[in-house]
Every structure is written in C-alpha cells, then in structure tokens.
Amino acid sequence: MTITYEYEGALYVNLTNRCDCACVFCLRHNGHKGSIYADDLWLEHEPTVEEALADFARRDLLSYREIVFCGFGEPIYRLDAICAIVDALKAACPALPPVRINTNGHGNLIHGRDVTPELAGRIDTVSVSLNGSSAEEYLAVTQPRDGAAAWEAMLDFTRKAARQVPKVVMTVVDKDKTPGEIQRCRDLAQSLGATLRVRAYIPD
Template sequence: MTITYEYGGSLYVNVTNRCDCACTFCLRKNHSGGIYTDNLWLSREPSREEILEDILRRDLSRYEQLVFCGYGEPTYRLDDILWVCARIKERQPLTIRMDTNGHARLILGRDVVPELPGKIDVLSVSLNASTPERYLERTCPSFGPAAWEAMLAFSSAAVKAGIRVILTVVDLPLSAEEIEACRKLAEHMGAELRVRQYIE
C-alpha cells in the first residue's frame, strides 16, 4: 500500500481513493494505478497513525513541501490530515500543501477553513472552468451545481484566512480564452492560477 511517494522535490501523501467527482481528465479513470508511483489504489485507507509513521520514516529536511493529495479527494480525511499536520509542524518547519476540489463543506457538512491556518500553508484547488456549466461538464460532481459555489466560497475564504491559494486548470480541452477567464477569476479572488498539463 503506497501512503507516501516522492515527486518533483516534494513528498506526497496518499490518504484516500474516495471522491465526489468524476472529472473527464482524472488520472484514476485513465490509468490503472497512477503514473507517479507503482499503485495509488489503496487496499484500505491508512489510519492517521500509519500516515504519520510513514511520513516520519523519511528525512523531511530533503523536501520542499509535504503534499496531501490522495488518489481521490483528501478532505474526506480532513480530521486525520489536520491531526497529522499538527504533529509534523511540532517537529519540522515544513510547508504543507493540500490538493483539493474545494467541496469540503459539502463532504463534511461544515465550514472547515477556520481549522486550516497553522496546519495547511498552501491550498491547490481544482477550478477547471470559468462558468458553473463548464465546471459541471468537466468535473461531474455528485453534489451537482452546489459544488461550484462551494469550491469558490472555500477558495475565497481560504485567501481571506491568509492561506496561499493556487487555483488549477487542466489545459485540455480548454481554449486560451477559457484559461484567461479562469486567470481573471483567480486574480479577482486574490488567488494564483496554475495551468496543469493534461496527462494522456
């Protein structure tokens, strides 16, 4: 079972395979187990203690960031992630990022942003489109249109809470105009935009 793996100078933490979306470009749909390491499908979700133990087995001074991502949506495990973050921060001044679809309020039934400062330094949030219609087409969230509003509200509140927020879009099939519209939306919110390359 792969809990942690190295990629691009960071240490990634795979905490869950659950997700409320079915994005058209999702690696889980198009690959058998991930391209970053052997297999990111989990036979079961690791406990918070197992996650911490796996991380602490590494020399954390070697990494730029610790990234909670999951081959799925990590906020299904948010309580466990924040528990782990608190213990990492006690030991190491390491930047911690979480990659999320921003639907935590719908998944967990509460506004989680006030819980993040001091534990999560950077949020990478999947924006994926500049309009709710395109967003729903590309990400197919089980929560329906509420997912678009939840993602924007989460990102905006995180910016206001002082967290560095990077909104991301996958570049295929997105026009230059659509990417520009996403950039304006991110700038309006006080966030950054990162255009991710589509992986065949």
C-alpha cells in the same frame, strides 16, 4: 500500500480514494492503479493517523521542498487526519517544509460546515482544481455528486480559504482552452483571492 511517495523533490501523501466527483480525466478510471507520481495508489484501507505517521518516520522530512496532501481521491475527506498529522509533524519537526493540499474545493460541502479555519496555521498552500471557466464546463468535466451546488461550493471554499492560508492557487489544464477562457479563469481566481496556475495537459 502507498501512503507517502516522492515526486520531483516533494513528498506526497495518499490518505483516501474517496471522491465526490467523477472527472472525465481522472486516472482512477480505466483500470489505472496509479499516476505519473506512483505506481499503486489504491489503498487497502484508509491509513490511520498512526499508520501515516509511521510512514513519515521513514522519511527525512527536511529533505523535501514541500509536503503535499493529494491522494488518489479527495484528501479533504480526511481533514481530521490531515490536521492531526500536520500538528504531530510540526511538533516533531519545527522546520517542517511547507504543506500543501490539492483539493477539488468541496470541503465545506462534504463536511457540512466551513472547514477553512482548520487549515489556518497548518496548511501553507491550498490548490483548488478549477477545471473550467464556467459552471457548465466545470460540471461537464467534473460530474460532481451534488451538481451545480458543487461549483458554487468550490468558489466559496476558495474565497474562504484565501482568508485563512498564505497562498491559494486555482489550476486549469490548458487542453482545449482558448486564451479567452484562460483569461476568464484567471479573472475568476483573482476575484476570489487566488492566483491561477495553468497546467500542461499530460496525455493518458
């Protein structure tokens, strides 16, 4: 099974297929087994910390520009494992490349506590999927298990993460977005201490 994989000079880490959203564009739907990044990202089981570290041991970590916890799911379900893995990697490799987590921003909702302090000193960049310029648009696109609470939780997580890690980015895909909607996303991100990254739409 694919635990780590390379893409454009970065090393991506796949620790879970769980997610509390059902985004309309999610590649996990429609029989996809992987993404543009790797062929098969469905896990036979969630890898243990030991299994993940054994996979990392096959890699030349210093050769990557970044290590990205991404997953074919929401990586923050595996927060404890992420922390343990990063701690072990930093201990073994003090010059570890920057570490990023790509998340839907529901970590505090999922775990029922503020988990952002646990990111401090471990994660260099948090990238939060914003997906929409309003709660209505966000909920329609991401279809979160917890409904409107997930929008508020995502905003609050982003604000708190920005106090804990050096860089917080929010992302939107440009498809069907007007310049006004993009500007609202940019203003929202800035109000939370984040910067907006507009991603180009990649057709399915």
